[in-house]
Amino acid sequence: MRGVRRWWPGLLLISPSIVLIAVFVYGLIGWNARVSATDWREANKTTNFVGLDVYRELRIDERFSLDLHHLLLFTVTFILGTLLIGGTLALLLDKGVRGEGFFRSVYLFPMAISFIASGIVWRWLMNPAPGDRASGLNVVFEKLHVGGLANQWWQGTNWGAAALAMPAVWALSGYIMALYLAGFRGVPEELREAARMDGASELRVYRHVVFPHLRPVTLAALIILGHISIKVFDLIVAIGGKQLVTEVPAVYMWVLIYDARDYAKGAAIATLLLIGISVLIVPYLIYTVRSERRA
Amino acid sequence: MPRKILTLVPAALVALAALMLVGAASGARSKSPARSTTAQANQLEVFSWWTGGGEAHGLQKLITIWNANHKGTPFKNETVAGGAGSNAKAVLAQRLSAKKPPDSFQGHAGAELQDYIKAGQLEPIDFIYKKSGFAKAMPAQLIKQITYKGHLYSVPVNIHRANVLWWNPAVTKKAGITKAPKTWKEFMTALDKAKKSGVIPLALGEQWTQKHLLETVMIATVGPVRWAALWRSPAGWSNAGVTLALNRYKTLLTYTNSDAASLTWQDASKLVADGKAAYNVMGDWADGYFRIDLKKKPLSGYAWSAVPGTGGVYDWLSDSFTLPKGAPHRAAAVQWLTFLGSKRAQDTFNPVKGSIPARKDATAKLYDTYLKWALNQWKTDKLAGSLAHGVVASNAWNTDIDTALGLFLQNKDVKKFQSSLVTAAKKRA
Numbered sequence: 001m002r003g004v005r006r007w008w009p010g011l012l013l014i015s016p017s018i019v020l021i022a023v024f025v026y027g028l029i030g031w032n033a034r035v036s037a038t039d040w041r042e043a044n045k046t047t048n049f050v051g052l053d054v055y056r057e058l059r060i061d062e063r064f065s066l067d068l069h070h071l072l073l074f075t076v077t078f079i080l081g082t083l084l085i086g087g088t089l090a091l092l093l094d095k096g097v098r099g100e101g102f103f104r105s106v107y108l109f110p111m112a113i114s115f116i117a118s119g120i121v122w123r124w125l126m127n128p129a130p131g132d133r134a135s136g137l138n139v140v141f142e143k144l145h146v147g148g149l150a151n152q153w154w155q156g157t158n159w160g161a162a163a164l165a166m167p168a169v170w171a172l173s174g175y176i177m178a179l180y181l182a183g184f185r186g187v188p189e190e191l192r193e194a195a196r197m198d199g200a201s202e203l204r205v206y207r208h209v210v211f212p213h214l215r216p217v218t219l220a221a222l223i224i225l226g227h228i229s230i231k232v233f234d235l236i237v238a239i240g241g242k243q244l245v246t247e248v249p250a251v252y253m254w255v256l257i258y259d260a261r262d263y264a265k266g267a268a269i270a271t272l273l274l275i276g277i278s279v280l281i282v283p284y285l286i287y288t289v290r291s292e293r294r295a
Numbered sequence: 296m297p298r299k300i301l302t303l304v305p306a307a308l309v310a311l312a313a314l315m316l317v318g319a320a321s322g323a324r325s326k327s328p329a330r331s332t333t334a335q336a337n338q339l340e341v342f343s344w345w346t347g348g349g350e351a352h353g354l355q356k357l358i359t360i361w362n363a364n365h366k367g368t369p370f371k372n373e374t375v376a377g378g379a380g381s382n383a384k385a386v387l388a389q390r391l392s393a394k395k396p397p398d399s400f401q402g403h404a405g406a407e408l409q410d411y412i413k414a415g416q417l418e419p420i421d422f423i424y425k426k427s428g429f430a431k432a433m434p435a436q437l438i439k440q441i442t443y444k445g446h447l448y449s450v451p452v453n454i455h456r457a458n459v460l461w462w463n464p465a466v467t468k469k470a471g472i473t474k475a476p477k478t479w480k481e482f483m484t485a486l487d488k489a490k491k492s493g494v495i496p497l498a499l500g501e502q503w504t505q506k507h508l509l510e511t512v513m514i515a516t517v518g519p520v521r522w523a524a525l526w527r528s529p530a531g532w533s534n535a536g537v538t539l540a541l542n543r544y545k546t547l548l549t550y551t552n553s554d555a556a557s558l559t560w561q562d563a564s565k566l567v568a569d570g571k572a573a574y575n576v577m578g579d580w581a582d583g584y585f586r587i588d589l590k591k592k593p594l595s596g597y598a599w600s601a602v603p604g605t606g607g608v609y610d611w612l613s614d615s616f617t618l619p620k621g622a623p624h625r626a627a628a629v630q631w632l633t634f635l636g637s638k639r640a641q642d643t644f645n646p647v648k649g650s651i652p653a654r655k656d657a658t659a660k661l662y663d664t665y666l667k668w669a670l671n672q673w674k675t676d677k678l679a680g681s682l683a684h685g686v687v688a689s690n691a692w693n694t695d696i697d698t699a700l701g702l703f704l705q706n707k708d709v710k711k712f713q714s715s716l717v718t719a720a721k722k723r724a
Binding site (some may be wrong): 041042063066109127128129130134152154155157166189240241242244245246247255256258259260261262 | 501695
């Protein structure tokens with residue numbers, strides 16, 4: 001009885017949000033999953049349960065495979081690029097520069113710009129037009145006498161999706177830098193001192209003392225970047241519009257639902273995206289809860 | 296300790312009640328505009344994506360006439376901006392599924408309306424056609440092509456032409472091209488000459504403009520009769536005629552600019568106006584762009600003809616308005632549709648929008664250079680409905696074709712392209 005008295009007011013207090021989340025988040029996720037298991041396509045009024053048929057259709061859908069290929073390339077470029085640039089910037093700042101606060105803000109600023117806005121600017125920067133119509137980065141290459149670097153950017157058939165990731169790398173490197181900088185600062189100075197006392201070079205101090213401490217930060221960064229990448233939509237639409245050459249699954253989902261009115265297939269893609277994100281996030285949550293319990 | 300917590304309970308309850316009140320209040324607020332719509336006995340709510348340029352001006356002129364003649368039923372202009380109606384269509388879909396339709400909404404005439412018809416969201420309006428005599432005033436082929444299962448569902452306000460070849464006379468003259476290409480063979484010769492003179496032979500834009508080009512090549516190759524048959528039965532899609540058309544299309548792509556995917560249709564048209572490209576295939580909305588936006592003189596700054604091989608064929612598309620089931624002011628909506636089909640409304644709207652009336656009895660002197668040419672052709676040409684602009688194929692079929700085309704643009708495999716077009720036709724026809 002006493003126990004109940006202790007917890008029920010708290011439960012009452014949060015119950016509105018529990019109910020709202022149950023209905024509007026989990027309820028709708030469930031509804032979406034149900035739609036993906038029906039034949040609700042075009043304007044048919046009655047729908048039947050068809051199990052995994054729509055998913056089977058997606059498996060042999062060439063357009064969807066192309067989208068996945070784009071997404072994979074985008075994700076790898078985006079995550080590696082961001083970790084590398086963000087990490088390097090953090091390392092440089094950690095070594096101590098004058099006006100650290102200034103650089104920190106400058107590097108963080110791109111994150112404040114929406115993907116739509118930066119997408120439009122990058123569309124111009126990555127203009128693939130040849131000859132006298134060239135502009136943006138290709139002209140910069142030309143002026144720097146490295147015209148050989150000028151390329152088709154996102155219009156390249158095989159590697160285009162990697163170019164699409166550049167604005168995203170630009171936008172989020174600063175954020176990853178901030179994460180890593182906090183990570184560097186979290187390494188106790190005594191540990192570094194101790195290593196130096198033992199005669200470790202600065203390089204070895206980083207390799208054997210500082211970097212191992214950064215593993216949780218890297219993991220968090222991977223999760224954050226990974227889920228942004230899987231959901232990416234606005235950036236792609238701002239740069240390429242609705243064209244197959246730049247399409248990713250989230251854009252295909254939009255086309256299916258609003259243009260083709262293939263609600264079942266759109267819902268199936270939504271479900272697959274959610275599963276993709278869960279694969280990243282659920283293990284991370286388990287890991288966090290466990291390590292918090294240990295601490 | 297427990298007592299202290301117990302005193303918190305009322306506070307929690309109050310908080311909960313407050314939350315619910317806020318929820319209820321915001322719910323009520325979000326509902327109120329809709330309620331006031333139904334409460335207002337007389338008005339006409341019209342939904343469109345005409346938010347800019349000539350079409351917005353044309354609509355404004357129609358509104359002025361409407362308001363002057365219908366004092367008790369003011370016009371409520373509901374427009375949603377963006378992307379050739381793609382945003383508007385998403386908003387409209389939500390309104391229709393929430394059973395809160397406007398009194399009338401814009402849609403491309405033809406198969407694009409099928410989704411609404413099949414979902415039971417549109418009322419057939421044969422009675423308006425009968426009463427107002429539209430069927431006699433408009434070309435019989437047009438009426439036939441917008442009839443779905445024996446019924447008419449919309450009133451076409453304007454007609455645009457998709458199969459227009461635009462060129463820059465200065466550029467073609469310099470390249471040694473003496474006359475407009477009429478046949479595929481002449482077109483190839485002209486493109487080769489243009490290429491030799493160092494310009495882009497054929498300017499091309501992003502994927503939908505590539506579909507637009509494909510449609511004109513197909514009509515040029517198979518002709519309007521077989522073109523129409525393709526959309527009624529899947530049999531024709533595996534014919535040699537389609538294979539030839541797709542091969543011609545593949546050849547044509549070799550004459551285009553390499554950065555097509557990053558150009559809008561305006562960018563592509565501008566290449567012609569700027570003298571960087573010789574030809575461009577685009578709908579006749581390009582005329583307004585050349586004349587008004589780029590300030591070019593018709594015939595000297597830019598010139599046009601039907602796409603080679605499509606002389607005597609009018610590849611048409613049309614903006615039309617509908618009567619949704621459960622329109623809150625049905626009587627006003629019927630009056631609106633009757634008005635839209637009238638000579639006065641069509642002659643008011645079209646010269647401003649840069650299109651021609653669907654009616655055959657337009658007042659010719661209202662239409663200048665290009666439109667005058669188009670108006671004459673409209674009366675005599677055979678009609679072929681546009682694919683890229685929603686006349687012949689439903690949205691789902693169009694998406695299938697987008698998929699096939701998008702993959703073809705990457706692998707350039709004609710055989711595969713045709714077989715996926717056949718598959719799509721079997722699924723959708």
